Amino acid sequence: MRSRNAQCDLGDFKTGKHFDSHMSEVESEAESGADEASEPESVPDAGRDEIWIEKYRPQTLDEVAGHEDITARLKRYVERDDLPNLLFSGPAGVGKTTSAVAIAKQLYGDDWQQHFLELNASDQRGIDVVRDRIKNFARSSFGGHNYRIIFLDEADSLTSDAQSALRRTMEQFSANTRFILSCNYSSKIIDPIQSRCATFRFGPLNDEAVAGQVRKIADVEGIETTEEGVDALVYAADGDMRKAINALQAAAVMGEVVDEEAVFTITSTARPEEIEEMVTNAIEGDFSKARSILDDLLTNKGMAGGDIIDQLHRSVWEFELDDAATVRLMDRVGEVDYRITEGANEQVQLEALLASLSLNDE
Numbered sequence: 001m002r003s004r005n006a007q008c009d010l011g012d013f014k015t016g017k018h019f020d021s022h023m024s025e026v027e028s029e030a031e032s033g034a035d036e037a038s039e040p041e042s043v044p045d046a047g048r049d050e051i052w053i054e055k056y057r058p059q060t061l062d063e064v065a066g067h068e069d070i071t072a073r074l075k076r077y078v079e080r081d082d083l084p085n086l087l088f089s090g091p092a093g094v095g096k097t098t099s100a101v102a103i104a105k106q107l108y109g110d111d112w113q114q115h116f117l118e119l120n121a122s123d124q125r126g127i128d129v130v131r132d133r134i135k136n137f138a139r140s141s142f143g144g145h146n147y148r149i150i151f152l153d154e155a156d157s158l159t160s161d162a163q164s165a166l167r168r169t170m171e172q173f174s175a176n177t178r179f180i181l182s183c184n185y186s187s188k189i190i191d192p193i194q195s196r197c198a199t200f201r202f203g204p205l206n207d208e209a210v211a212g213q214v215r216k217i218a219d220v221e222g223i224e225t226t227e228e229g230v231d232a233l234v235y236a237a238d239g240d241m242r243k244a245i246n247a248l249q250a251a252a253v254m255g256e257v258v259d260e261e262a263v264f265t266i267t268s269t270a271r272p273e274e275i276e277e278m279v280t281n282a283i284e285g286d287f288s289k290a291r292s293i294l295d296d297l298l299t300n301k302g303m304a305g306g307d308i309i310d311q312l313h314r315s316v317w318e319f320e321l322d323d324a325a326t327v328r329l330m331d332r333v334g335e336v337d338y339r340i341t342e343g344a345n346e347q348v349q350l351e352a353l354l355a356s357l358s359l360n361d362e
Helices: 004-015 017-038 068-080 096-115 127-139 160-172 207-221 227-237 241-254 260-267 272-283 287-300 305-318 323-341 346-360
Strands: 086-089 116-120 148-153 177-183 198-201
Touching: 068 096, 068 198, 086 096, 096 116, 096 148, 096 177, 116 127, 127 148, 127 160, 160 177, 207 227, 207 241, 227 241, 227 260, 241 260, 272 287, 272 305, 272 323, 272 346, 287 305, 287 346, 305 323, 305 346, 323 346
Parallel strands: 086 177, 086 198, 116 148, 148 177
Antiparallel strands: none
């Protein structure tokens, strides 16, 4: 037997009261949903949705900027499907890893990840990585292609024993495996491995290549940049495309316009004129003023002593100094850089550099 409430509900439904009430609720919800739908969706601010160095990573060798001579040779290997073992050397952010991945994508198409093993030797530097992961990948069966690729990033971090084991592995699996080694310093790779590879030396990217990529990304992302801002990004990057793109993304979040001030602030980089003024004051004997500029860079702007040394080294030939002063400055920069690297106090060493320049002028 149905309850009285159920009977009342049924009675209301029969008389239309329940139906009208239900339809009113549906219409109310629909209107509410329409109001919500009519509200414009919030658009994420520039730079907050993706990491731009991955979003704009070149997918083919043609898209790799600044190393046209190298990519032209690599494309010939890909076109002939005749890839030797390769050794890429050069500083960070110049396209070594990107070129290796682009080779795999152009050789294997959509299945490139099945035929491409990427390892970072700085994380796994011992002989076990060669004995286990590399050998297992080289031994595993595959079809459709003559060989697969093992990409070993930061190979100069491998121990000597691991490099010796790698040399033997390269010989053992030469029929079905190609190795691409990437390093910062080819001198740290043992000679037997170097002799088995075609070596490509990636230098720092030129200013035009970095500026062109920065402008391209800014146009796509709808970011307003000033000419001085682009120049500042190029200066701060110092040939490192990854650093330039990261700085652009960070500066884009800071304000509506990426200008010189935003770039130098976000990258904690001293303006070239500040470095030049500091050195010029020291050479002219005004140690107090030179030290004041140094203190501002270290304390207020939070720069590291090593960064100041790097900027000094980069800019010394652009200063309007005579040859004798330039040579003296380079000599002191080299000595201070060594001492800071060995653990000496940065501020003490940099002040000693300025004091030495001031005393030599007397």
